[in-house]
Amino acid sequence: MAPRRPRAPASVPALARPASGPDMSQLRAAAAKGLRRSGGRAAPQQQQQQPARQSRKGASLRGGAPAPPPAPHLFSDPAEIEALRGNLLAWYDRCKRDLPWRTLATTELDADRRAYAVWVSEIMLQQTQVATVIDYYNRWMQKWPTLHALAQASLEEVNELWAGLGYYSRGKRLQEAARKVVSEMAGRMPRTAEDLQKLLPGVGRYTAGAIASISYGQATGVVDGNVIRVLCRLRCIGADSSSPPVIDRLWDMANTLVDRSRPGDFNQALMELGATVCVPKAPLCGECPVKQHCRARRRVEKELAFASQKLFGKPDPVPDVEDCGVGGCPLCPPATEPWDSSLGVTNFPRKAAKKQPRVVKTATCVLERRGCHGAPEYLIVQRPNSGLLAGLWEFPSLLLAQGLQEEKQQEALADHLQAWMGWPVAAGDLQLIGEVVHIFSHIHQTYVVYSLPLDGDVTLDPASSPSRWVTEEEFHASAVSTAMKKVLKAREKQRGKESSSVMGSKRKRGAKSQRAGSTSPGTQLSLRAFLRAPTAP
Ligand code: SF4
Numbered sequence: 154m155a156p157r158r159p160r161a162p163a164s165v166p167a168l169a170r171p172a173s174g175p176d177m178s179q180l181r182a183a184a185a186k187g188l189r190r191s192g193g194r195a196a197p198q199q200q201q202q203q204p205a206r207q208s209r210k211g212a213s214l215r216g217g218a219p220a221p222p223p224a225p226h227l228f229s230d231p232a233e234i235e236a237l238r239g240n241l242l243a244w245y246d247r248c249k250r251d252l253p254w255r256t257l258a259t260t261e262l263d264a265d266r267r268a269y270a271v272w273v274s275e276i277m278l279q280q281t282q283v284a285t286v287i288d289y290y291n292r293w294m295q296k297w298p299t300l301h302a303l304a305q306a307s308l309e310e311v312n313e314l315w316a317g318l319g320y321y322s323r324g325k326r327l328q329e330a331a332r333k334v335v336s337e338m339a340g341r342m343p344r345t346a347e348d349l350q351k352l353l354p355g356v357g358r359y360t361a362g363a364i365a366s367i368s369y370g371q372a373t374g375v376v377d378g379n380v381i382r383v384l385c386r387l388r389c390i391g392a393d394s395s396s397p398p399v400i401d402r403l404w405d406m407a408n409t410l411v412d413r414s415r416p417g418d419f420n421q422a423l424m425e426l427g428a429t430v431c432v433p434k435a436p437l438c439g440e441c442p443v444k445q446h447c448r449a450r451r452r453v454e455k456e457l458a459f460a461s462q463k464l465f466g467k468p469d470p471v472p473d474v475e476d477c478g479v480g481g482c483p484l485c486p487p488a489t490e491p492w493d494s495s496l497g498v499t500n501f502p503r504k505a506a507k508k509q510p511r512v513v514k515t516a517t518c519v520l521e522r523r524g525c526h527g528a529p530e531y532l533i534v535q536r537p538n539s540g541l542l543a544g545l546w547e548f549p550s551l552l553l554a555q556g557l558q559e560e561k562q563q564e565a566l567a568d569h570l571q572a573w574m575g576w577p578v579a580a581g582d583l584q585l586i587g588e589v590v591h592i593f594s595h596i597h598q599t600y601v602v603y604s605l606p607l608d609g610d611v612t613l614d615p616a617s618s619p620s621r622w623v624t625e626e627e628f629h630a631s632a633v634s635t636a637m638k639k640v641l642k643a644r645e646k647q648r649g650k651e652s653s654s655v656m657g658s659k660r661k662r663g664a665k666s667q668r669a670g671s672t673s674p675g676t677q678l679s680l681r682a683f684l685r686a687p688t689a690p
Contacts, residue, residue: 241422241443270368276327280594281318301340304335376400377424379427383431386498453498513596515601521604533623534546541596586604
């Protein structure tokens, strides 16, 4: 039986209330910024030169009161809102994916445990696909089923389990917050979205809304990437969806729409719709449970109808359709990038072009030795506890200055290793393996990979960063980033090439010997040669 969830007071605006928040000039500024369509292409030049449209009456501030957005971008009809909720929830009940955190959220009776289970899933799902998260989530909940268990874990253990999920600070912050709940709040999670956001480090507006609605039944909306896409399409919002004024409007809309009796399910349904039906590139509009409420789809249908009328020689019934019938609308696509018929509903959402990632080059060295039974072992070192990839383990690495020439890179790495190990390292001893590229969210990282075989153990200055030798298996079980796993893979690939070329030259030598009918001094006879019948003298 599903547990009864306490209902927290709803902090939700009344339906169709005049929206508060940014004024129209802010919205216009956002709309005027350079935008890009999600997966779209540039608008034709001719259309970009459309004259500016007249300002909408009443769009400007009067006496400081913010004007509501134009009606076509709102949900203002209570009957429509009810119908949309009903359709979406019925679809969710039929089609929702079976996910471990959903099971916990409906079967766990303890509110703190339920909130913790949702919280972990929400943090893991930020920037990561559901399919990837499932295994991590199950392992995490098995290891730390409660906040108390997580609070007692070490950062090293957290990093080890998180390794491969990316955005490593998320795991660290989750654990810090769990410690705070245990030590400062007697293990009791805050009970509203507002308090969750205010009191827990790493919990933003979205995560707070998701925990509060799913775990406690608080009627509060959520806005994530999937919700942004669905809402922008439902209401033809073509202004920059990453700009604060538009984001505020979307929050207003999410809070207006959320179902009062099943807020958690409603929020999950909206996100599920964005993840499985209203997807970025090829949305399945025909299967969409809310298609009758979708203005983007209506617009496409209208255009198709006009096109077929034209085909039969009827006059064009739409002279020059304004996007929403309101001139200078701050939520419509900007005049510089109007609706593009070839894109259909994927005209929405749009956001400002992303900043180019920073380009960074790092020299890294796979230091290796022969361990037990001749298997290779690698020396790894721990990164500092703050900054990028905090606390993770990596091969000794050196950030390279921009534009440094290849031989200078090698010398710089040799100097770095020498200073670190206290052993003489010549640049010529480093064997170049190749380059490995890894894209972090904001960094385009190229690792120039070298290897260096070592004969004995390396005694490092205890004052330097912690380091240890690991087997390949231990390496993969350690808190290492995906980028470092790629580096090791590059080294192993090269080792494979080396051994196949050694085998190749051995085979060639063997064949030569057989052709000569004799063995070279010191060369072992092959089995075939050994068994070969002696030739007559
Ligand atoms: Fe998205 Fe299409 Fe549904 Fe509109 S009809 S919400 S565009 S899937």
